Structure formats: structure tokens, C-alpha cells
Amino acid sequence: MKNRDKKDIELGNLLKQEGWNAEPNEWFTHRVMHKLPAKKNKSALHLAWLCYLAAVLVCVGFWVWAFAFNDNTVITVRDIIYFVIAIGVTFMLTISPIVSMFRRDG
Numbered sequence: 001m002k003n004r005d006k007k008d009i010e011l012g013n014l015l016k017q018e019g020w021n022a023e024p025n026e027w028f029t030h031r032v033m034h035k036l037p038a039k040k041n042k043s044a045l046h047l048a049w050l051c052y053l054a055a056v057l058v059c060v061g062f063w064v065w066a067f068a069f070n071d072n073t074v075i076t077v078r079d080i081i082y083f084v085i086a087i088g089v090t091f092m093l094t095i096s097p098i099v100s101m102f103r104r105d106g
Contacts, residue, residue, distance in 0.1 A: 056093055062086050 004012075063086065070079075 059089055
């Protein structure tokens with residue numbers, strides 16, 4: 001807290017004495033509160049981050065499975081489809097935070 005010097009105290013007292021005293025109005029608070037913007041609901045943001053984290057974990061799990069436990073001696077059409085989908089999801093998960101960061105700054 002800042003220390004108030006003599007001039008600050010004198011100015012405060014002058015404003016209290018000479019300032020206009022508004023009459024109490026029971027509708028003032030009600031009108032002001034209705035003109036304020038509504039509070040943003042953060043639950044959707046938390047759900048989005050939870051879904052993003054789950055997608056990252058699934059993606060990491062797939063790549064660990066693909067390179068550590070998958071039999072790479074035979075490549076099937078299913079393997080190609082899985083890899084194309086995994087590459088697309090990985091690309092989207094990588095680009096999504098970058099796009100969001102640039103959108104917020106702009």
C-alpha cells in the first residue's frame with residue numbers, strides 16, 4: 001500500500017465534503033448488472049482441453065504400438081489406413097495449438 005502524503009489526504013477530504021452525494025436508488029444496481037457482459041462459461045474450455053489431452057494420449061499410444069509392438073514384416077491395407085489416419089491426427093494435434101496461438105494474437 002502506498003503512503004499518502006498531506007496533499008492526498010487534503011484532496012480526499014475535499015472530495016468527500018464537496019462531492020455530489022447521490023440519492024440511494026434501488027434500481028441502479030439492477031440496471032447496471034443487466035448491462036454488464038455475462039460471465040463466460042469455462043466448462044467448455046476445460047472439456048476441450050480434456051479432449052485434446054485424450055487425443056494426444058491416444059496418438060502417442062498408437063505410435064508406441066506401431067513402432068514397438070506391431071509386426072512390420074507384412075504391410076496390409078489396414079496398416080496403411082491406420083498410418084494415414086494417425087499421420088493426419090498427429091498433424092492436426094501438432095498444428096492446432098499453433099493456429100490457436102496466432103488467432104489469439106491477431
